[in-house]
Amino acid sequence: MKTEEEYDVVVVGSGAAGMTAALAAAHHGLSAVVIEREKVYGGSTARSGGGLWLPGPEASTYLKHVAGDEVAPARRDALLAYGPEVLAFVEKHTPLEFVRVPGYPDYHPEAPGGLAEGRTVEPRPLDVRRIGADLETLAPPYRAAPNGMAVTAVDYRWLSLGMRHPRSALTAVRLAVSRFRGHRLTMGQALAAGLRAGLRRAGVPVLMDTPMTGLDVEEGRVVAVRSGARTWRARRGVILASGGFERNERMRREHQDLGTEWTVGAPGNTGDGIVMGDELGAALDLMDEAWWGPSLPLTGGPYFCLAERNLPGSLMVDGSGRRFVNESAPYVDVVHVMLGRRTGTPHLPSWLITDRTYRDRYLFAGRAPRTPLPRRWFDAGVAHRADTVEGLAASIGVPAEELRRTVGRFNGFAASGRDDDFGRGDSAYDRYYGDPRQRPNPCLGPLLKPPFHAFALVPGDLGTKGGLRTDERARVLRPDGTHVPGLYAAGNTSASVMGRGYAGAGATLGPAMTFGYLAALDLTG
Numbered sequence: 001m002k003t004e005e006e007y008d009v010v011v012v013g014s015g016a017a018g019m020t021a022a023l024a025a026a027h028h029g030l031s032a033v034v035i036e037r038e039k040v041y042g043g044s045t046a047r048s049g050g051g052l053w054l055p056g057p058e059a060s061t062y063l064k065h066v067a068g069d070e071v072a073p074a075r076r077d078a079l080l081a082y083g084p085e086v087l088a089f090v091e092k093h094t095p096l097e098f099v100r101v102p103g104y105p106d107y108h109p110e111a112p113g114g115l116a117e118g119r120t121v122e123p124r125p126l127d128v129r130r131i132g133a134d135l136e137t138l139a140p141p142y143r144a145a146p147n148g149m150a151v152t153a154v155d156y157r158w159l160s161l162g163m164r165h166p167r168s169a170l171t172a173v174r175l176a177v178s179r180f181r182g183h184r185l186t187m188g189q190a191l192a193a194g195l196r197a198g199l200r201r202a203g204v205p206v207l208m209d210t211p212m213t214g215l216d217v218e219e220g221r222v223v224a225v226r227s228g229a230r231t232w233r234a235r236r237g238v239i240l241a242s243g244g245f246e247r248n249e250r251m252r253r254e255h256q257d258l259g260t261e262w263t264v265g266a267p268g269n270t271g272d273g274i275v276m277g278d279e280l281g282a283a284l285d286l287m288d289e290a291w292w293g294p295s296l297p298l299t300g301g302p303y304f305c306l307a308e309r310n311l312p313g314s315l316m317v318d319g320s321g322r323r324f325v326n327e328s329a330p331y332v333d334v335v336h337v338m339l340g341r342r343t344g345t346p347h348l349p350s351w352l353i354t355d356r357t358y359r360d361r362y363l364f365a366g367r368a369p370r371t372p373l374p375r376r377w378f379d380a381g382v383a384h385r386a387d388t389v390e391g392l393a394a395s396i397g398v399p400a401e402e403l404r405r406t407v408g409r410f411n412g413f414a415a416s417g418r419d420d421d422f423g424r425g426d427s428a429y430d431r432y433y434g435d436p437r438q439r440p441n442p443c444l445g446p447l448l449k450p451p452f453h454a455f456a457l458v459p460g461d462l463g464t465k466g467g468l469r470t471d472e473r474a475r476v477l478r479p480d481g482t483h484v485p486g487l488y489a490a491g492n493t494s495a496s497v498m499g500r501g502y503a504g505a506g507a508t509l510g511p512a513m514t515f516g517y518l519a520a521l522d523l524t525g
């Protein structure tokens with residue numbers, strides 16, 4: 001049976017971009033509905049770390065440096081002009097509160113305008129009683145913390161150090177005790193659930209299990225969204241916030257020469273919004289890009305590595321047995337090098353090499369120090385172990401003499417505290433996830449003690465960042481610069497305001513929310 005409903009604004013996708021857009025529309029006096037294809041809301045947002053990079057215009061020089069020339073200056077300016085307003089708006093109209101992540105640097109703190117003390121914020125733990133029944137339809141996190149502990153981004157930093165730092169021990173104890181304070185959501189779980197609670201309060205319906213299957217156009221204007229036989233007419237406009245195309249095998253092969261197996265993005269992100277915008281003549285930008293990160297291709301799904309590459313006693317090599325990158329650099333940059341994006345020379349396969357001291361001290365892919373690694377990792381060829389560097393080289397098929405030389409040279413850098421080849425540990429970003437007790441350089445420790453491990457690293461991602469070209473009001477643009485009337489896009493459905501760069505933790509969610517907000521604002525006009 002055909003049904004038709006009418007709203008001022010129809011939003012497609014229930015991630016940070018879509019929910020912020022709908023919330024802003026509602027609080028500016030418009031009627032809005034969100035449709036979501038999955039049985040759960042939140043998309044990648046619910047899986048995420050929930051960090052937000054939303055500074056004001058003081059970050060202008062820095063953002064220009066990071067985003068480069070591919071991004072229109074007006075879009076960069078809009079992000080910085082409205083970012084703080086978006087944060088205040090969300091705090092006002094949802095149960096969310098945000099706190100600064102202390103000392104989490106911009107990803108390029110030494111670049112012009114970069115800040116070593118950082119400017120990322122994250123949600124405070126959110127009591128599930130504020131969420132009510134909507135907890136049942138919240139998309140799952142990427143990895144649940146053990147025993148339902150409320151781990152924040154700040155906690156992760158200290159936990160990754162095992163018991164090396166008094167703060168690490170204190171964090172572990174505090175988290176264990178905090179379980180008795182009731183069930184609290186953190187990171188992306190808090191962000192998605194908090195936005196959903198705001199929408200419930202504002203009376204905005206979020207319809208699950210409702211995939212957009214088409215857009216209706218009348219006299220050149222987008223006027224409705226279809227899901228099978230159901231239609232939602234949009235009096236003012238449609239906002240596409242259906243995420244990226246990380247789960248679309250065909251599009252990834254076509255634009256990136258990679259498949260979908262190494263993404264940790266949400267299962268529903270198959271690029272539908274991008275495809276439909278494209279069909280209406282929109283321009284596409286940055287389609288070869290993603291929010292990349294070196295990842296372990298574990299048997300149960302990829303593991304996105306953060307602190308694992310910064311902690312001392314580890315290094316990365318390619319098939320030649322030589323290092324090729326500053327291992328501790330921001331994750332997008334490391335994969336650009338792995339893929340050979342600038343040089344044309346890829347460094348695949350890639351291996352993370354570690355020694356026993358590293359394994360005895362630090363958390364590894366969520367595994368506590370000193371605990372045995374799963375047999376299946378070794379059976380699958382993701383992990384290798386040997387008592388000598390040469391034995392490890394044989395196991396992973398790299399030249400033994402070369403790997404021995406690489407480790408020897410690296411151990412010299414660890415002793416001097418200076419990585420003469422790639423400058424690891426020079427940046428405040430590298431050191432954030434390093435070990436403060438490691439002297440003289442918190443990211444550089446020698447690999448001396450057997451057994452040695454090698455772990456396969458692949459070019460994984462948090463999602464794609466290319467998509468529909470938009471302007472500073474989030475309107476979808478055609479190649480000739482005119483906009484598609486009635487059509488807006490935000491979040492990973494739109495080509496990122498970060499260009500090929502990544503300003504800091506939260507540089508995908510912050511802009512997603514801001515451009516969702518700006519789309520709604522434009523529709524009030």
Ligand SMILES: Cc1cc2nc3c(=O)[nH]c(=O)nc-3n(C[C@H](O)[C@H](O)[C@H](O)COP(=O)(O)OP(=O)(O)OC[C@H]3O[C@@H](n4cnc5c(N)ncnc54)[C@H](O)[C@@H]3O)c2cc1C
Nearest residue numbers: 013015017037043044045049051212268491492506508509
């Ligand atoms: C593990 C992990 C950690 C991360 N940590 C951070 C972080 O700390 N900070 C940060 O800034 N970024 C982080 N990211 C990236 C960030 O989560 C994403 O870039 C962001 O969530 C994208 O938001 P979005 O609103 O565009 O899309 P999403 O949140 O992915 O939402 C898109 C929604 O659209 C739905 N959809 C798709 N197609 C249709 C359709 N046809 N009809 C209806 N609905 C549809 C999807 O099912 C999905 O629910 C992380 C990502 C992951 C996976």
